[in-house]
Amino acid sequence: MPPQALDTILEGRRSQPNQLIEVLQDVQKSYGYIPREAIESVSQGLGVPLIEVYRVASFYKAFRLKPSGKHALTMCAGTACHVRGSGLLLDHATSQLGVKPGEVTSDGLFSIEHVNCLGACALGPIIAENGSYHHHMTPAKLRKLIETLRSREVEDAHSVQTK
Amino acid sequence: MLTLSRLNSYRELEHLRQRLREQRQNITTTVMVCGGTGCRTSNSQAVIEAIRDELSSQGLDDSVRLCVTGCHGFCEQGPVIIIEPGNIFYCHVSPEDAFEIVYQTVMNGEVIERLLYEDTVSGERFKTEAEIPFYKAQDRRILSQNRLVDPCSIEDYIVAGGYSALPRVLNGIAPEEIISEIKSAGLRGRGGGGFPTGRKWAECMDAPSDEKYVICNADEGDPGAYMDRCVLEGNPHLVLEGMMVGARAVGASKGYIYVRNEYPLAVKNSRIAVEQARELGLLGDNILGSSFSFDVEIARGGGAFVCGESTALMASIEGKVGEPRAKDVHTVVDGLYHKPTTLNNVETWANVPAIVLNGSSWFAAKGTKGSKGTKILALTGRIKNTGLVEVAMGTPIREVVFDIGGGAANGNKVKAVQTGGPSGGCLPLDKFDLAVDFDVLAEAGSMIGSGGMVVMDEETCMVDVAKYFLTFLQDESCGKCLPCRVGIDRMLEIITDITEGRGRMEQLDLLEELGDTISQTALCGLGKTAPNPVLSTLRYFRPEYEAHIREKRCPAGVCKALITYRIDPDKCNGCGVCLRNCAYGAITGGKKEVHVIDTQLCQKCGICRSECKFDAVQVV
Numbered sequence: 144m145p146p147q148a149l150d151t152i153l154e155g156r157r158s159q160p161n162q163l164i165e166v167l168q169d170v171q172k173s174y175g176y177i178p179r180e181a182i183e184s185v186s187q188g189l190g191v192p193l194i195e196v197y198r199v200a201s202f203y204k205a206f207r208l209k210p211s212g213k214h215a216l217t218m219c220a221g222t223a224c225h226v227r228g229s230g231l232l233l234d235h236a237t238s239q240l241g242v243k244p245g246e247v248t249s250d251g252l253f254s255i256e257h258v259n260c261l262g263a264c265a266l267g268p269i270i271a272e273n274g275s276y277h278h279h280m281t282p283a284k285l286r287k288l289i290e291t292l293r294s295r296e297v298e299d300a301h302s303v304q305t306k
Numbered sequence: 307m308l309t310l311s312r313l314n315s316y317r318e319l320e321h322l323r324q325r326l327r328e329q330r331q332n333i334t335t336t337v338m339v340c341g342g343t344g345c346r347t348s349n350s351q352a353v354i355e356a357i358r359d360e361l362s363s364q365g366l367d368d369s370v371r372l373c374v375t376g377c378h379g380f381c382e383q384g385p386v387i388i389i390e391p392g393n394i395f396y397c398h399v400s401p402e403d404a405f406e407i408v409y410q411t412v413m414n415g416e417v418i419e420r421l422l423y424e425d426t427v428s429g430e431r432f433k434t435e436a437e438i439p440f441y442k443a444q445d446r447r448i449l450s451q452n453r454l455v456d457p458c459s460i461e462d463y464i465v466a467g468g469y470s471a472l473p474r475v476l477n478g479i480a481p482e483e484i485i486s487e488i489k490s491a492g493l494r495g496r497g498g499g500g501f502p503t504g505r506k507w508a509e510c511m512d513a514p515s516d517e518k519y520v521i522c523n524a525d526e527g528d529p530g531a532y533m534d535r536c537v538l539e540g541n542p543h544l545v546l547e548g549m550m551v552g553a554r555a556v557g558a559s560k561g562y563i564y565v566r567n568e569y570p571l572a573v574k575n576s577r578i579a580v581e582q583a584r585e586l587g588l589l590g591d592n593i594l595g596s597s598f599s600f601d602v603e604i605a606r607g608g609g610a611f612v613c614g615e616s617t618a619l620m621a622s623i624e625g626k627v628g629e630p631r632a633k634d635v636h637t638v639v640d641g642l643y644h645k646p647t648t649l650n651n652v653e654t655w656a657n658v659p660a661i662v663l664n665g666s667s668w669f670a671a672k673g674t675k676g677s678k679g680t681k682i683l684a685l686t687g688r689i690k691n692t693g694l695v696e697v698a699m700g701t702p703i704r705e706v707v708f709d710i711g712g713g714a715a716n717g718n719k720v721k722a723v724q725t726g727g728p729s730g731g732c733l734p735l736d737k738f739d740l741a742v743d744f745d746v747l748a749e750a751g752s753m754i755g756s757g758g759m760v761v762m763d764e765e766t767c768m769v770d771v772a773k774y775f776l777t778f779l780q781d782e783s784c785g786k787c788l789p790c791r792v793g794i795d796r797m798l799e800i801i802t803d804i805t806e807g808r809g810r811m812e813q814l815d816l817l818e819e820l821g822d823t824i825s826q827t828a829l830c831g832l833g834k835t836a837p838n839p840v841l842s843t844l845r846y847f848r849p850e851y852e853a854h855i856r857e858k859r860c861p862a863g864v865c866k867a868l869i870t871y872r873i874d875p876d877k878c879n880g881c882g883v884c885l886r887n888c889a890y891g892a893i894t895g896g897k898k899e900v901h902v903i904d905t906q907l908c909q910k911c912g913i914c915r916s917e918c919k920f921d922a923v924q925v926v
Contacts, residue, residue: 226687282913
């Protein structure tokens with residue numbers, strides 16, 4: 144899906160500084176992150192100083208200033224998940240993928256996000272892959288999830304080549 | 307189908323209610339499938355589709371109502387289904403069960419044994435929801451309404467008796483009377499602070515201004531709590547109606563629901579609810595033909611814990627960085643856009659309509675002297691029955707953890723319960739006779755908070771829990787005031803030393819001193835309460851800290867620097883699962899021979915332990 148044009152997002156909200164967070168939410172939804180050009184356009188569109196747009200975009204955890212991987216693994220670090228061993232899962236993800244939270248693997252396939260609670264505490268530990276929840280996770284289940292996703296990508300790449 | 311159009315009077319609303327009820331007279335059976343986030347995680351969407359298809363193919367579309375509801379609370383057993391009449395409760399339902407459910411239970415009234423709930427303690431199977439111990443010991447004033455309505459259907463809410471409080475406050479009851487009802491009900495804020503709601507409203511009503519706001523705080527950033535999510539996702543009209551009553555009382559014409567963007571379903575359902583209420587004229591100008599005008603907007607939060615604090619939240623709605631400010635003047639006088647603002651949490655708003663309808667004495671009949679009504683708790687952690695639980699205030703913690711929660715899982719022993727999230731504390735087993743009550747828990751060094759109740763057992767390290775909360779708070783501190791920004795950093799450094807074997811005994815006193823200083827000097831409520839998890843664990847679990855420092859040992863086997871993994875030769879049967887799973891080549895052993903872990907190579911990732919079916923991998 145091509146990103147919704149910034150003009151469309153800004154429509155009806157121009158010169159309304161209080162719409163900043165809502166606009167950034169829509170930019171992120173559309174682009175997957177907040178690109179630099181968007182920060183500039185939003186600043187002009189809403190009449191908010193560039194530094195303030197950047198400040199808001201970097202203050203709130205919901206906003207990413209870099210694109211995430213094709214498969215974004217969101218690791219829940221809520222209390223309920225923590226006492227059921229989510230710390231081991233994060234260690235596992237970082238060592239298997241070789242990236243830290245907030246980073247993307249060099250092939251662009253995976254990124255790890257670390258969030259404070261996904262709100263499905265009864266079923267923890269929870270990991271969301273592109274928003275779909277996996278419950279009662281263990282290090283072994285996580286490894287399998289990553290391996291499955293990776294092999295699917297390899298297969299897809301292969302089938303594209305043979306076509 | 308009835309077409310819905312703008313309602314211009316109370317009478318038109320009642321007429322609509324009556325017509326909707328008549329329309330549903332032919333319905334013989336209702337199948338309520340939980341579509342809450344917990345059950346969706348367990349694939350309830352596929353179950354819903356399968357049952358819908360099955361009902362269609364049996365030609366039951368008109369006589370059987372399939373109601374996709376919000377959370378039923380018993381998330382651990384999901385997906386769950388309730389069939390009425392009969393109150394039959396099925397759990398762990400899969401799409402393959404759809405045919406049997408429709409053919410046997412819906413059409414022939416037979417119960418499917420294997421889908422019934424089997425009690426985790428006694429092993430007994432229960433046919434109805436009402437008999438299940440998890441539900442039986444609860445008092446579900448708010449949560450029980452979730453299963454009656456499809457959150458995306460305003461018709462369902464009206465049929466269930468919803469929007470009955472609104473006409474009352476529009477015709478007849480004066481704003482002062484509404485507030486006096488809320489005051490005598492003794493309703494206190496469910497979001498954490500426990501401030502008397504009626505007093506807040508009264509101050510906002512008295513504040514002179516031609517423009518006022520009401521806000522619903524659905525920025526549930528407290529890790530381990532998800533009741534607001536489930537109420538807003540499952541019954542958004544109930545929350546909206548509460549806000550309408552509040553707006554009428556304080557004289558507000560505009561409201562906001564500030565909801566976490568991490569809760570997409572809550573954002574979606576509350577948006578739909580607002581649209582529907584506008585369509586019927588329950589929001590907008592001259593509601594039900596009265597002089598009262600009120601509208602609500604949804605504001606999505608940016609995922610900052612500090613925005614749960616009222617002044618930070620209001621800054622965020624204004625599109626600014628969510629930093630709190632000193633409350634020399636309260637937000638009820640100087641709030642959103644410097645206008646008088648009443649901010650309440652989701653659960654608080656959800657309690658309001660019933661108080662208007664049933665009266666303050668009905669509400670106050672439940673609870674304790676200082677804490678009235680019920681409280682929704684998120685019962686999670688190392689316990690058998692996890693889920694959302696609603697109990698009367700005053701219920702002992704023991705009852706919640708053991709009678710409802712069924713005690714610790716895996717034959718372990720419950721050690722503590724953490725209440726109130728990062729602002730709360732940990733209470734040990736010998737404090738479990740304390741009641742769920744704002745004042746009682748605060749006195750014991752914890753708090754109800756928003757209602758998170760995370761159960762811990764002997765495999766939970768209390769020092770690690772304290773470290774966990776400090777890490778969380780350090781990450782979430784907005785950085786505006788020094789005590790919170792720097793103080794938490796220093797506390798975390800000390801705790802990290804302790805968990806990594808570098809701790810010194812005198813650091814424990816320093817931790818307490820730092821904690822006291824932060825409590826007294828931080829700018830906002832979140833900073834002031836930030837040391838609670840450390841202070842409460844020091845108070846009740848000091849021996850665990852001492853074991854880390856003096857013996858360089860983590861009694862719970864959690865702190866990586868102080869533990870080693872080993873295989874119990876008496877339990878290992880040489881199946882080789884651990885060896886195949888170890889990514890570091892740290893495990894050796896031949897087929898059917900006892901395996902051994904090389905502690906030099908072992909990274910303590912825990913994969914061998916979680917995969918061993920024979921419980922042979924131990925942490926020492």
